[in-house]
């Protein structure tokens with residue numbers, strides 16, 4: 194087995210579970226459907242996704258990510274997207290999505306004006 198830091202195999206960045214009964218769970222995915230982030234790592238953090246806010250029966254504000262396909266659209270693109278937004282995670286405080294919606298960026302890079310207005 195090859196040491197992790199010298200492998201050139203990038204298969205760990207994504208996979209598709211074609212047997213999943215919920216496939217396709219999100220619309221608009223044009224590349225490989227990445228199931229690796231089925232539970233989005235950004236759920237508790239600021240993100241650029243087009244989520245809606247719902248209040249659950251316990252009064253907790255939660256993201257409804259149904260219209261978002263950013264963690265699923267392409268193995269490498271969605272991997273890069275998640276890594277980028279986890280570099281400096283900012284806890285989500287329950288606010289509505291106020292930034293413009295992201296339309297599946299080709300390079301998976303968050304647009305300028307990311308968390309806390311930073312510009313990378």
Ligand code: SF4
Nearest residue numbers: 233235240242258261
């Ligand atoms: S809106 Fe998209 S990127 Fe944001 S937490 Fe939900 S699934 Fe993740």
